[in-house]
Amino acid sequence: MEPPGRVEFSNSSGGWLDCSASGSPQPTIDWVHADSTTVTEIHGVRRVLRNGTMVLLPFPAAAYHQDVHNTIYRCVASNSVGRVVSRDVQVRAAASIVAQAYKVDVEVLSASRGCTAILRCVVPTFVKELVRVVSWVHEPAIYIYPSLQGDGKFHLLPTGELLIHNLQETDESQSFRCRSMHRLTRQVVVSSPTRLRINSHRGIISPSIVEHTAHVQVSQDEGAVLLCVAQGCPSPEYSWYTHNGPGPLPVLSGPRIRLLGPILAIEAVTGEDSGVYKCTASNVGGEASAELRLSVATPIQVEIQPNVLSVHMGGTAEFRCLVTSNGSPVGMQNILWYKDGRQLPSSGRIEDTLIVARVSRENRGMYQCVVRRPEGDTFQATAELQLGARLV
Structure with a gap:
């Protein structure tokens, strides 16, 4: 059994890496660092068990060591026939991060009546890689969870942004909170309530792209959401195209593909879905466009x-x-x-x-x-x- 490519854990929980191998005679299991030097036991910090498991024990934040808790290990199986090494295992403990409290704020990209507002959960840089948005709360107690399509009014993207469509004056009285979770400690942090701001534009305003996901990376069989939000008056109409050949080809709805105005949602992506996409927002005042790239990691x-x-x-x-x-x-x-x-x-x-x-x-x-x-x-x-x- 080969260990996983990445292992993350908090200092309060500790972590372990399993490795086993078969052969004749039965191989022995050892661990090495990235430079091939042998991993040794450190009392109270790191143990290597007889069954091939390496244990990284819980530790106080002050005992964090980068060469132990944020490094690359490899498993080595050997017998009289030869020796093989596992893939790199990137180990990361969150000691220095767990020791610090953090809070999240909400950024609101204002929009006009009838258009789409974007609410973004702002996470501090020092903890951003380990925190994800799990839901939004429409006060007082309506929970909105991530999905590929949304419910027509609210749409929480897998990336954490909350879209509120077809804004009306009554929406200004609504409050929203962002709920985030630290993926190692499972700690949930909730923002303060935030209200929407609705602009009251008059006349014709040519569309402008205010938000788009320039590069989306997903694994094969996952869902992908491409976001392209424009502001203008009257509200823009959206068109989507693939841009991987001599000229653009329109994206058509199908069993896996949903065209939802400023959103292109693709279910169960394959390698063939990779490439450059173009969204165009237009109204009587003109049009604006943006390019987006979708990368699909296929298994090797x-x-x-x-x-x-x-x-x-x-x-x-x-x-x-x-x-x-x-x-x-x-x-x-x-x-x-x-x-x-x-x-x-x-x-x-x-x-x-x-x-x-x-x-x-x-x-x-x-x-x-x-x-x-x-x-x-x-x-x-x-x-x-x-x-x-x-x-x-």
């Missing part, structure tokens, strides 16, 4: 062919690293080769192929192809090189 599968190779002394061994996503080959990747847990030099490597010439006893063992994504995630596969008898 890594395989070494062959996974077991027997070569006689003095012969040549060749391994190929195959990287696919949803069954299709993936383009150029950052590929590293390891032998018994140690990175090999680039010599002898041609893109996705590793060639071992004049095989000797020192070359037998376990080989790994490790693929590293720009986001930092790693994927790997393992193969064994055996020494075979020379044919006479």
Whole structure:
């Protein structure tokens, strides 16, 4: 069992990393740092159990150590055949953050009657990465939760912004609170109540884009929401286009796609949904547009062919690293080769192929192809090189 790529925990709870491996003879499990030095026990701070689990014990904020609580670990499995390493495990403890109280405020982008207002929950920078908006409260006790489509009047986006459509004068008397949660401590922090401001514009005002999500990143099969809000009088009409070819193509509603004025919602995204989108807001006074990019992270599968190779002394061994996503080959990747847990030099490597010439006893063992994504995630596969008898 390979450990996860990221482990986050609070100083009050502590954390642990599990790792196990199978082989003959049964492998032993150790842990190493990013520089391949062995992880040792630190009394009251870090333990390595016999079953391969590394335990990071709860600790007071004053005992925070970056080289222990905010670092990269790797699991190592080894036996007499060879040695393999796991993916990088980025560990992050929230000690320094948990020790500080924080509060959230609400920012209101005002809008005209009949248009859309945006309420944003403002989280302090020092804790922003660990806090998410879980809901908004329409006072006194109506809870609004994230969704792809909203209910026509209120729409809480997965990113935390609350949209209030078709503003009327009566909406100015309504109050709203933002509810946020620290994802490690589960602490809930609620903002003070905030009221809307509605502008009273007269005459024709050409649309202007006041808010749009320039880049949305989601994983395959998740939902994606692209936001493009314009202000103008009369209220603008919205059109959406894909912009990935010679010219723009209109986006059409379908089983997975919802066009909701300033929102384009896509359910169960695939790699084919990736690309550049364009929204256009128009009224009798003119039009305004913005480009938005959707990136979809698809799962990667890594395989070494062959996974077991027997070569006689003095012969040549060749391994190929195959990287696919949803069954299709993936383009150029950052590929590293390891032998018994140690990175090999680039010599002898041609893109996705590793060639071992004049095989000797020192070359037998376990080989790994490790693929590293720009986001930092790693994927790997393992193969064994055996020494075979020379044919006479």
